[in-house]
Amino acid sequence: MGKVRHRKQTRAARVAANDAPLHPTSTNSPKAQGHSNQLKEGKKGARRDHEMQELLDKLRAPEGRDRVFAASTLSSLILSLPPMQLRLLLSRNLIGLLIERLSVLAAPTPSTTSTPPPASDLSTAIESLGALRNLAVSSPPHILSEMHNKRLLLPLATVHLPLLARFLPLQLAPPPAPVKPDLPATAEQRRAAEDANEAHDTLRRSFWDWTENVLTLLWCLAESNTKILAGLNGHAEAIVGLCMALLDEDALGIDRHGGDEADDSAAGRGMDVESAGKKKKKDAKREKAKKARVPLFVAVAAAQTLHAFISSNPPAHTHLLSSAGSFTFSPSLSTLLSLLLTPSPPTSPASRSGAEASTTSSPASGTDAWVQLRVLAFGCLLEIAKGRSKRRDVETVREALRSPVAQDVLLGLVGQAQLEQAVDDAKKVAGEIDQTALPGPQATKPDSPAGKLASLERHAQTLQLALEVLSEWLASGLPDAASFDAADGPGAGDEDEELEGEGEEAWGGISMEVEAGDIDMGGSDDEGDEDAAMGGDQVNEADGVIRRRRGDTPTGADDSMLDDLAATAGDGADDGDSEDDDDEEDDSAAEGAEGKTAALALLSSLPLQLLALSRPTSLSFLSSSSFAASPLDAPATAPSGLISTSASGTDLVPANLAPLAESLTTVHVRATEALNNLYVVLSRAGAAKGKASRRDANELQNVFESVLQLMLGALEGARTHVVKPAAKETGGKKGKGVAKETQQAGAEEVEEVQERRLEVVMAGAGVVWGCVRLGLDPEHGAGLVVGPDTTPFLIQQVYASPFAAEQTPSGEAIRVRTLGALGYLGRRKGVPAEENAQIGRFLLSLLPSSRAAVVTGTSTVASTPDVLLQAIDSFIDLYADEEREYDVRVFREGGMLEALEGAVAGVRAAIKKVDRNKFPELRSRADGALENLVAFVQYRKDVVKRR
Missing domain, CATH: 1.25.10 (Leucine-rich Repeat Variant)
Incomplete structure (x- = not known):
């Protein structure tokens, strides 16, 4: 995370550019002043x-x-x-x-x-x-x-x-x-x-x-x-032990939550509320004891450390679980469940020392810290729930994560977020802050401008954290297509009305003539791209999801899903086809259905909510040069509109908005990644059931078009963002050092900006692939409108972009996902023959033309096995049905069979280069793809003979 x-x-510091004079000059001359400045600087x-x-x-x-x-x-x-x-x-x-x-x-x-x-x-x-x-x-x-x-x-x-x-x-x-x-x-x-x-x-x-x-x-x-x-x-025992000691219910002042209660709350009942009398006695007892509590900022740090330590680290999980053969519920899991299922933070402690009081946060910040604590508890429990363990305590955790109370921790934050409103409020209070005032108690009050701005920053950081955990939750396969289909409501699958929303005509994808506008990321930056620095995203094309990873985690990391968690709202969630079949439920079943309905209501609007969070604001994707270097340079209010990286002094944004801008940029990226994981899960679930997952057509169209625009903005920004050259007037030995420092800082800034744009393009490509899989399945009707510029955009701009050309897992992911989307776009109902031919020839060009090209290393058309395998799969799917209207004109008359047969030897040579001992799963997939390719060539030959 x-x-x-x-x-x-x-x-x-600015350094005079003029060299020392050759002859004595007046002390008032510019050269003498420059020499004096150099001496002073030295x-x-x-x-x-x-x-x-x-x-x-x-x-x-x-x-x-x-x-x-x-x-x-x-x-x-x-x-x-x-x-x-x-x-x-x-x-x-x-x-x-x-x-x-x-x-x-x-x-x-x-x-x-x-x-x-x-x-x-x-x-x-x-x-x-x-x-x-x-x-x-x-x-x-x-x-x-x-x-x-x-x-x-x-x-x-x-x-x-x-x-x-x-x-x-x-x-x-x-x-x-x-x-x-x-x-x-x-x-x-x-x-x-x-x-x-x-x-x-x-x-x-x-x-x-x-x-x-x-x-x-x-x-x-x-x-x-x-x-x-x-x-x-x-040192796992010591690390986990300290974290759990700091998160203990008694240390934080919350009610203890046992294993039996965990089962109850997992069914949606939540925590038992004590009677008023017992609570008063407990408060009186605490007052008498004058026991201090762990501050929430320390508890959040402990939860962050625990979550980072146990993420994708099974050896650490054993320290959170009960010992083998134990019949007692794990105290550590009970503590995490208590944090997750307690909506409100504990009341202020009865007594604090002066030092502790100084670290006590305001009520508003305490609420934000408690929300962060619950989000992190969800993430920790999710790590434990992954896999196929049938332990009693793990099953209890899974039941708790299914409950609406737990899901609302993430989905509630996503649904309530209003980024534009937050930006407007931040611009307003930024102009009210006295930058020259010394820090003091008055400046940190919640109702002060600085306090309000700090609260907005905390909200954005909490939302960022929730989106990261949500992405992991979606990647784990918790919600499936049935959960979302059941929540779509009446008319969700009505294709006759899918394009008539508010009387607007769906334009169907990307337009090459559209200005970047509000989604232009040409001047975008996120100072401090910590995740890219730590290794960025782990992209496993076996399932297509995006997961946060450590610096040197291999791409083929553990991708085991929570298969036993069939649906977020419960295993009995239907797919919307039998809504009235259970009219004679008993009371307990009705109670469970009520909880299920609440969960589905939270999930139904998630795609559009994530889409709204992925759209940049006027403070998003700003470079460091867009912020005032000092308070005196800052304007009274921040300008509206997206700021360019080449912003002039009059366009500078107040420097105190930099932390919020950084968090907002990360929120957009994480929301796009969560949207990617969501549509991957939906499309995969539909494929597993052998039928298309029913989605709201307006929603699908909106997501499809909007994400294409986000990708366009990121690619345009990548082309226009350049490093500013050092000032020409800088000279001398010291001046050269400053120039070198400035140039290096600019290069690092560009690298960080490009990494963040790459994340948007990579996640966006996954969303597009998921949308076309859900909306263009030829066996279940084509409900998605695709514009004529969409295919050229994916081929000429996305696949050919510098992002996709990078020899990294992220670059490979962009290429694979683009090819997967093209495979569906090229065989949609009513596709023009010219567009199909463009896609077919492009896929064919990625296959090595001969064995010699592969052996000598001169073939770079498909530089990785995953890209080659996806190109083969998409091409075979494109022309698997010889009855399609474009088959004769494009495949047969276009001579594709002969070219494909000639590429078989090159494909075989490329696959043989995959080491079976180092990459057994990849080699197995590659061998299967080769068999499919050979069988497809023979099948198409037989078709020609029959005709």
């Missing part, structure tokens, strides 16, 4: 380098205060330093020095008491953790690999995790009484008492920040790559 990053906008650079080295030296200073100051200063500088200066710091072994500071604390032993470590050592370690955390979140992924190579995991796992687990009960308990020396006391005894009190106070004041820093580092490491994940698995 992608981390939400907030990068501060930095500004490179002195500033030397002084800055000296100060940096002093900070690094102070990390090892004998005085504790110096170490704390150095670590805290570096933690702040990491977020604000320009890239070149940050690289200079890293080159001086910054990471190694910070990791060294983590080991100053002693690992606990069984005989260790509960005495906190010295205040200076603990503060130094916490500030060092904060610096490493900021590096992990805001820097490229190779920084995490460097941290791992320098053995960051050793102090985290052997020192900090055990210490946090040891001191967590003390942090939740009432504050201890101050230590007082026995009288009469010596100066040494009084000093020891003061040190002990200071250590307790530092621990209590900094414990939650300490915990969050450790969790965030573990979270980043777990998401980075499988090599690091394997190292984390060796």
Whole structure:
């Protein structure tokens, strides 16, 4: 799951471009002023380098205060330093020095008491953790690999995790009484008492920040790559144990939810509500005990870490399940179910210390944090529910995920999201924020402009998180076509009215003359594309879904579906053909039907809701150059319309809108991916049943046309986005360095922008393929209107795009999905012969013309086996029926049989290059495709002989 990053906008210092004068000139001349500026800049650079080295030296200073100051200063500088200066710091072994500071604390032993470590050592370690955390979140992924190579995991796992687990009960308990020396006391005894009190106070004041820093580092490491994940698995018990201790019902202040109650809530009943009397007694008891609680921001970090650690990591699942042979429900799963099925956050704790009160969020932010916590609990439980396990606790989890209460956690967020309204509100409050005011309590109030903007950012981040989990949920095969068909309502399959919505004529696809307009991504960017940096998406063309993956996860990862979860609303969901067959249900069945109806009502509008979230707003896909570099450069209000990357100073957007813009861009991408997974599941379910999945024709047409436009906008943006050249007036040695830095920053920006556009095109291609599979099946009628420009757009722009040409899983996915869609477009009812011939010749051109071309490596028409196999399948499907109206004119008279027969040897040679030992499943599919190709050629020869 992608981390939400907030990068501060930095500004490179301007350097005079003129060289030093050859002869003395007046001090008022431009050349003299330029030379003076260069000297000043050189002195500033030397002084800055000296100060940096002093900070690094102070990390090892004998005085504790110096170490704390150095670590805290570096933690702040990491977020604000320009890239070149940050690289200079890293080159001086910054990471190694910070990791060294983590080991100053002693690992606990069984005989260790509960005495906190010295205040200076603990503060130094916490500030060092904060610096490493900021590096992990805001820097490229190779920084995490460097941290791992320098053995960051050793102090985290052997020192900090055990210490946090040891001191967590003390942090939740009432504050201890101050230590007082026995009288009469010596100066040494009084000093020891003061040190002990200071250590307790530092621990209590900094414990939650300490915990969050450790969790965030573990979270980043777990998401980075499988090599690091394997190292984390060796400490799985400690990681899962700390996360679950922080998420415990008692620690958070929510009602405990047992295994039996889980069964009840899974049936839609939810959690039992205590009587008022019992609740008052419990509140009075808590008031008396004055027990603190885990802050919600720490609980969210724990849930994020747990979800990242167990995602696609079966070895970690065992630590959440009950032991083999146990008849008790897993306490960890019970805790996660309690979080998922508790709608409201716990009330404020009875008492907090001053340090804890400072971390307490406002009611609004607490509600957002609780929603995030429930979404993450859904994601964790979904990871456990995958597969075919028949354990009792896993079955209980599956039942809970079927319930409307659980589904509403995701679907409710998607249905209630109003991005345009959020953008309008953000523009309004951004102009009301006093950028020159110093930060203080007034600025963070929920009703202040800054507080309102922060709330909008939290809502967008929560929606992003929900869409990521929703994509995984849809990829797991939970909702099937029956669930959506039953929710379509009367007339959903009426093809006579499918194109008459509101008197508008369906134009049927993509138009080459359409301006990019509101969907133009030519000036788009998303600063901080963390998911692409961490490896992007895992695309498995065996099922066509998109899953988030770690950096080096292979493309052919585990694609086992939740086959035993036949339908979201229950296994008995019908397909809409027998709505009145069960008139004599008993009361319990009626209750179950009521819950099923509620679930279907949530699912019915999901496609259009996801489509609405995928449409860019005026703050979406903006580059960093579109934001004001300083508050004084920002306009009073943000401009309307989509901002270009070449925006002038008058078009700059306030810099405080950058985090929201980043989240909105990610929301659009994740919504498109969820839409892709949804239509893949629907089309696959219909194919498995041997009939088309009935969909609302207006909905299908709207999604088809809109997604094609999104892809057009992304491709247009990819062609028009270029790196700005460095300023011409920059000269000299220092100026060349700044120019190089600027050029490199621009290249990195373009790379991030292109990665995000690639995600849109890849997911959009999957949506288009799913739409044509659902709407153009020739055996069940062609209900989808396809415009004349759709096929040329897919062939000439999508398949031929630089995105599709990339030798990556994402590039391969675009090609495979485009070929799959073309196979359906070319054989739809009433397809023009010219369009069919264009598709047929294009598919045929992807097959290697001879064995020699494959052996010598000169054939690049189908560069990967998956693309070759899809081209074969689509071509065979296109001409499998010799009775089609286009068969004689296109296939027979066009000489395609002879060309296809000539390509058999080349296809056979290409398939033989697939290693059967390394890729057994792919080789098996390839051998089957070759058999089909040979049989098809012989079949078409027989047709010619008969005629």
